[in-house]
Amino acid sequence: MCSFIFYSSSSIRCNKDAKLSHLRRGPDATQVISVNGRLFCHNLLALNGSHTTQPILIESKGYILFFNGEIYNSDVIDYYGGNDTSYLIDLLENTDSIEAAFRSLDGEFVICVYSIACDSLSIATDLFRTKPVWVAYSSSNDEWSISTYLSAADSLLEAYTCEIPGNRFVTINFSSNSVLENKPLHHFNVNGAESTFSDWCRLFDAALVKRAPRTGRLLIPVSSGFDSGLIAYRCMHLGLDPILLSIIGCEDQPVMMRRKEQLGISFLELSRSKYKASLKNVLETVEDYSYTKHQPLLDIASLHQDPGAVGLYSVLEQGKNLGCKVSFSGQGADEIYSDYGFKGKKLANVSSLAGRYPADMRRIFPWKNLFSGTQRAYLMKDEHVAGSLGMESRYPFLDRNLFMCFLTLPAEVKNSSYKGPIGRWISELGIPVAQSKLGFSANRGLTS
């Protein structure tokens, strides 16, 4: 993860807590740039040996570039040795409009480009807005803040705040204090040419491979369920050599024992005292996030009240101690492939589809939890927790190509198994899996 804070006035001072939470997310290099009275701060998490400090001045265009996330366009690997920063610089230098450059990107990102000549900041988010970004505006003194975490907006007086949703292209002009553009980055063809189950499998593997870290080990927190199970088994098959960690107390134990035999999963024992220590760390170092703002039907109101956040923190912390900087998350599988239901039966009260997908997807697109709802809430749990540890969370199930493929799968593929293609592939590969949905609750089965 990286983090950034933009203030429309260099005179705005970031408070200590906001500074720290942003710094934890990008612990390897901090740079502050000021141009024309605007302030740009970027904290970098260096995932490769060499890194380019941001914000970056692209003098030929008069741009200042800073971003959070990873670009997966094939050219990044083929021609830039995995250096997505160099790729972005060249792309912006050689593309006439910022919007056109953003539209060509595949990845998990929030990218910001400030044009010195126009005094405006263009922001693009990926399809599911995997990376957090907040905009705050104070009308009392015409000040703006655009930042990774909401806490940076505390420095503004009586500011109106909002998150930029996924798949957006937004341009804000600071001379006139106006939003010049606010539109989707991509348009969907929900009923496009029909894809097949094997297309989906191929794209799933591709989504894993392109997200694998170039240096260092990959961490996969594994449960006894479908999503992390499929990720773990395919990563092993593809030779990505992940470190697999699980808190066994929360999971279906027979399934986990079989997975341990087959994959070599390490079990993390979570005692009551360890849980308490992790909870303390979560409360002190992880920025809170309201779940119920996006999905009022959730029982847990916010990240700080979520035992799952404590469990995730414990697993990621252990992974970090083992040298991992990148972790794969199964986030999005529930929201996209089942919406917490199966064959018309709701498995959780947040479900709106009850796992039933019509032949004409336009009828339901987009359902509540697809981009908002639990998607937003749980994505931000992953982001905030991993960010507090200076780790990067990546989301294979939120791959754009994979998602587009799912949309155009025949309805029978979507509906015949629990979680459609995920369930079918789990079954075909003979992966042991818990048949009932347990959810990730780290305070279950604690040892004394």
Added chain:
Amino acid sequence: MKILRHIMPQEAKIAGIRSVEKDMSATFYDEIKEAANTSHLPIKPRGYIFFQPGDSHDPALLKSYLSSLIIRIGDLHHLQNPLLKTIDFVESVSSLTEGIYLNTNPSLLPFFKYLFPICQNMPISELTIEEGILNEARKLNASASANRKRRRIAYIGSGNSPYHPRRSYWLNSLIKDYSETIDLEILPSMNPKEWLHTCLMYSSVFSPSLNSQWSHNLFIPALVGTKIFTDSQSLPLYSYYTTALRRKSSPCSYASSLDSLVKKLLLYCDSSAQTYHKIAMNACAALEPAGVTSSRVYENPLLNSNIPRNNLSQKNTDEFIRFVIAANIFEILQEIARIMVTYDMFTVSFKTSAFFAELSTYFHHPRLAYRKSGESSAGKDMAVIFVEGKPTKNMLPARLVTINVDLSLLSHRSIQLSSRTFDPRKISTYELAQRMLSSIVGNNYQPVVFTQRLLEIVEVDY
């Protein structure tokens, strides 16, 4: 009726040929000095001063002679120690005036307003926008003749002014390399009314900033809907157009580099017709609330908002001392940007945090990027600032100067001017940049260089 007198410094070499505003009687400062010493006037006149560093005015004398005083400050961009001299001047007159208006780049306002809350911005000079000119523009727009324009790009003024090397470089590059594709027409200087009628005949003008200041020539084309091409140093002229209009017809286009200017001009030459009439009505409407104040001063409230206020009770505090040092550093940076025109951008890197906050908050310049990468553990008593030219098609990246400030010597004495100067001609790449400039503007072209005196505490390594 009270008469507003324009008070001019008779002996000031730089200001000697300044023209006097229409309907405004002029008085030389020396005449006031003589009158003040010899007689007491029954009715005291109101006074109006256009101040630029180099002008000499005795505030005490002005106070005894005038009933009220308005000061406009401008042309701070190419003189020796313009900021330090302006601080001195404003400090001495701020309690005597009705208003101090900065007719400079708006980016300097935060600094002056912080030190002297009485300062305001005056983006539209009454030298340019005469009292009747807004009405005349409105009449011309109403006749819709603005929609019958020639698709040519007009430029007004000198093509090789030694005071404005960047403008000369850009203009002559366009003439030399793009005369086949960009239809540019060079026009002689003219008064605002003539310029208004001339703009009516052109679809667009090329009007770069004067170093880091707004060009007076920018305001007239806005009034009749003529599209403006300028450089990023003219920001934020956008305030005159509505958001919707800007999105639709981009009435004002800013370029960060010569390359981007050329691309914008070429694209424009190929693009469809502009909605001149709308642009013009919009600019007139935006200027409407500004109007003419009782003091004959135009102002735009948009540009005066959001300015930090000072809480300095005494001017000899550490904070004031740091501000003065930052101003001296900015004088160096500004002169580098003015002279080294073949670089588009400069990075100013701070080895420690010292002066980053002051410079980034109060001394804005679109071609200067202040950069701080974290505090170094050693040398906290020294502020070390590297100035680098960013590479362009013709220039390699280069470290231009290093500015050092010994923080252990911080005192009121340290902000006295020394006999040492910063001379941009000592920069290692100056000769190279100068050769390139001459090859474009003309073999005999020599930009005027203003050495900047350094404070006792400030040192420059080349």
